Amino acid sequence: MSAQLQDCPPAAGIDRVDLILNAFTGPGQLTLAQIARRTGVPRSSVHRMLERLVHLGWLSRSGHQYRLGLRLFELGTLAVQQDRLHAAALPYLRELRRLTGHTVHLAILDGDQVIYLEKMDGSFGVDIDTRTGGRRSAATTSVGKVLVANAVGAASGLGAPPDGRLPDAESARSRREHAAIRLHGIAFDREETMPRMGCVGAPVGFKRDVVAAISISGPVERLAMDGKTINLVRLTGSQIYSKLGRRQLAI
Incomplete structure (x- = not known):
């Protein structure tokens, strides 16, 4: 815990931070x-916490006045976007798994x-070492390749990636x-992440507005990386994107 908050136990410190943030319930x-x-909360404790929250970007200060900071705005926006994205994607992901x-x-x-927002296990009884909420390097996974390719493309003149960073x-x-x-709106992982496993990935989005990626993963001997599979994965990404109320992808 920060030395600035050591005058109260962790749970109490979190509760006090919650009280402070909830004080900003209206405009101004x-x-x-x-x-x-x-x-x-005692004024001296509030002052120490406010200074720490300003340092973290949760609050901002102008003179003697405080307001909610951009970091909270970023986190709140991300939470809303991810919740909408996940809800929009679920029925299409289920159908893709069924098909x-x-x-x-x-x-x-x-x-x-x-970061995997959702994982639905297939019907072949294959153990794939991923999980909802888990992370993997973007370099070799098909979803990672899709997302990095479009982030790099954005930085090259199509816009900027959402977090301003590039691999x-x-x-x-x-x-x-x-x-x-x-160009083709599709990426492959041919045993690059896991032996004997393959993936086919496609974007949820188009050019400057790729918000996520989807993939199907399975044993290479059962995963047909043909035109039918490619079109099905791309179509699913397009359907999710349209469900979010955005421009329809050209398939």
Whole structure:
């Protein structure tokens, strides 16, 4: 715990932070005295916590007045987007699993890793070492390749990736692969992440607005990486994107 909060146990410290943040229930800014009065927390403790929250970006300060910071706005926006995305994707992911029998994933990009927002196990009894809420390197997974390719494309002139960050510099081979992924709207993992396992991934989005990626994963001897499979995965990504109220993808 920060030395600035060591005058109270962890649970009490969190409760006090919650009280302070909940003091900002309406528009406008608040002074130290107003926050102390609304929370009932001693003024000296409030001041130490406010300074720490400003440092973390949860609050911002202008003179003697405080307001909610951009970090809270970012987290709140991300939570809403992810909740809408997950809810929109679920029925289409279930249908994709039903049609293919393979494990399906929904993922977003966080730096050089993907975060799985959903995983639905397939019907072949294959253990794939991923989980909802888990992370993997974006370099080899099909969902990661889709997301990185479009983030790199955005940074090259199509816009900017959502978090403003990009993975490490690409090799010539990666640049060619990413260009092909952006062109065709599909990515493959041929035993790069796990032996004897393959993946086919596609974007949820289009050009400047790729919000996530989906994939099907299964044993390479059972996962047909043919036109029918490719079109089905791309169509599912397009349907999810449209469900979010955005522009329909061209398949």
